[in-house]
Amino acid sequence: MDAIVFGATGFIGRSLVAELLRRGQHVAAAVRNDTLTPWLASRGVDTGSLTVVRADITRPLTALPEVSDVYNTAGRYAFGLDKAEARAVNVAGALNVLEWAASLPGLRRLVHVSGYRVSASDGIPDYAGSGAYEASKLEADLAIRARARESGIPLSIANPGVVIGPGQFIGLxxxxxxxxxxxxxxxxxxxxxxxxxxxLDHLVRFLAEIPASPAGEHHWILDDTTPPLPELVRTIAHHAGVPAPRRSIPVRLLRRLPSRLTGADPETLSFLSTDRYPTTSARTFAARVGLAMPPVGDALRAWTDDLVATRFGTATPWASPYGFRTVAGSATWVVGERRHPAHVLLHGLPLNADVWAPVAAHLTEPFLAADLPGLGRSAGTHSVDAWLTDLLRPVRTRPVLVAHSSACDPALRFAAAHPERLGALVLVSPAFLQRPAARTTRSGAAVPMLRRMSPARLAEALGVPKSPAVTGAAADLRRPGAAGRVVRALRTTVAEREHSRALLARVRVPVRILVGSADPLVVPVDRPVTEIAGAGHYPQLITPAEVAHHLTIATTPRAEA
Structure with missing residues (x-):
């Protein structure tokens, strides 16, 4: 074995294992429960050189494979821990790893992952003032250094800043x-x-290089160009299309106020400082091995995309690539292929682009889906027509434009204005040909009713099973202003019914209409209509395979536009 990683199922540890395996190393992963192997497989990492071993670092370690490099990424990262709980992993566990590493005849390096705040300390763990997490990390840092000096263990300590990347759902x-x-x-x-x-990617590449460097080098691995916190938050807010706070509360005031009023965990306040950190050794080392940090703004924006895509750790992204893109001047949530899609998928109300996830799983060609402006995760309140034109501006194919319910209106207008851009138009449950929207759209109670809807109630109201798409939509409706925008969009749909019916008769793009048998058309049309048995207004959530089949039939050869 080349290396062993303790804490291999953690946020840093699992990515470090992946990096070492990609470099061709034989790696032992020390875990208590093996959630690592499926995680690696889901990311296409070859695990042929991986050995998973069971280990509990809170106890003396035995019967582990001999290795040359030992990484300790294990740690209890949480606020509100009691002293004993924090010390068991962060202090006693770290020393147990060190003592086991000292017994290895061919040890090249012990790499211990600590924390960037240890450099701002006066060297005395303050469990009462700083909290158990920060105090235990400092105590471990001091103890590891002292024990390594006594026993001559080749040690390097890595002190990363706030690590951001896919899977980081705590802290910042x-x-x-x-x-x-x-x-x-x-x-x-x-x-x-x-x-x-x-x-995260930079950190694990840095860690993978450390064992080949001189022993005794300790590094603060963080981006000195990170903007001050207010600017950092503005960067994220602008990318996601949400307002950034204009006011601030001094830390000294936060310390005096009850946390039940401020919502601030007292243990996090010590991280809110103006301190700077000794990064010279890390910058010199990175230059020596040819590592460069990604631009901090790009890293923050990519991380924001991951947080929103996973609903902050509560959901799994259903397609990639994904993220916020600027469309018609505002932040739009976009999923899929932007330049060469076979299908462009537009959602209806009150859902978002995730409503197409079950259908997309049955499509064999690339697709593009997006949350309409002001709906779902997208910002903006401008014209949907201008937004749709800009969304499709990069598209180089003649895709099938697929629209559901209220989105059929702007889809029709685009098809009428740009018939040369589309191969076909598929209208799924076109609202302008069905029963009018519910009377609650004209009621002042509609907005609070939508905001209060749980995923189960929303699913019941829509007549569909509870699903990730419905759960995400319910979360979106609770965001400021979201429910009001849905109600206004419903009213607009009702007002445009006659215009859309007239436009349907004139549009020159091939049109197919799909409806559920439980929600049929109430207006006869001179267009092909397919009725899907057993489905209502949302057939893509009831019979996604059948909907995908009909979309595939509608696909025409995709010449360059």
Whole structure:
């Protein structure tokens, strides 16, 4: 074995294992429960050189394979821990790893992952003032250094900043979630508060290089160009199309106020400082081995996309690539192929692009889906027509434009204005040909009713099973202003019924109409209509394979537009 990674199922540890395996190393992963192997497989990592071993670092370690490099990425990263719980892993566990590493005859390096705040400490763990997490990390740092000096163990300590990347849902991610949900009226700290970040990919590449460097080098691995916290938050807010807080609350005031009023965990406040950190050794080392950090703005934006795609750790992205893109001047949530799609999928109300996930699973050609402006995860309140034109501007194929319910209106208008851009138009449950929208759209109670809907109630109201798409839509409706925009869009759909019916008769693009048998057309049309048995207004959620089949039939040869 070349290396062993303790904490191999953790956020840093699992990505480090993946990096070492990609470099051709034989790696042992020390775990208590093997959630690592399926995670690696889902990311296409060859696990032929991986050995999974059971280990509990809170106890003395035995019967583990001999290796040359030992990485300890294990740690209890949480706030509100009691002292004993924190010390068991962060201090005693770290020393157990060191003592086992000292017994290895061919040990090349022990790499211990600590924390960037240890450099700002006076060297005395303060469990009462700093909290159990930070104090235990400092105590471990001091103990590891002292024990390594006594025994002559070749040690390198890595002190990463706030690590950001896919799968990071704690720490700074909590602040981003409050920003996204509209629960961040003021920013903690001041204009110079510095919370340094480092991209996960850069960190694990850095860690993989450490054992070949001289022993005794300790590195603070963080991006010195991280903007002050207010600017960092503005970067994320602008990318996601949400307002950034304009006010701030000084840390000294937050310390005096009850946390039940501020929502701030007292243990997080020590991280809100203006301290800077000794990064010279890390920058010199990175230059020596040819590593460069990604631009911090790009890293923050990519991480924001991952947080929103996973609903902050509660969902699984259903397609890639995904993320916010600027469409018609505002942040739009886009999924799939932007240049060469065979299908462009537009959702109806009150859902978002995720409503197409079950159908997309049955499509064999690339697709493009997006949340309409002001709906789902997208910002903007401008014309849907201008937005759709800009969304399709990069498209180089003649795709099938697929629209559901209320989205059929702008889809029809685009098809009428740009028939040369489309291969066909598929209207799924076109609202302008069916029963009018519910009377609640004209009621003042509609907005609060939508905002209060749980996923189960929303599914029941729509007549569909509870699904990730419905759960995500319910979460979107609770965001500030979202329910009101849905109600206004419903009213617009009702107002455009006659215009859309007239336009359907004139459009020159081939048109197919799909409806559920439980929600048939109420207006006869001179267009091919397919009725799907057993489905209602949302056939893509009831019979996705059949809907996908009909979309495939509608696909025409995709000449360049």
């Amino acid at each position: 991610a909590t602040l981003v979630r409050d920003l996204w949900d509209g629960r961040l009226p003021a920013l903690p700290g001041g204009p110079d508060t510095f919370v340094p970040v480092v991209a």
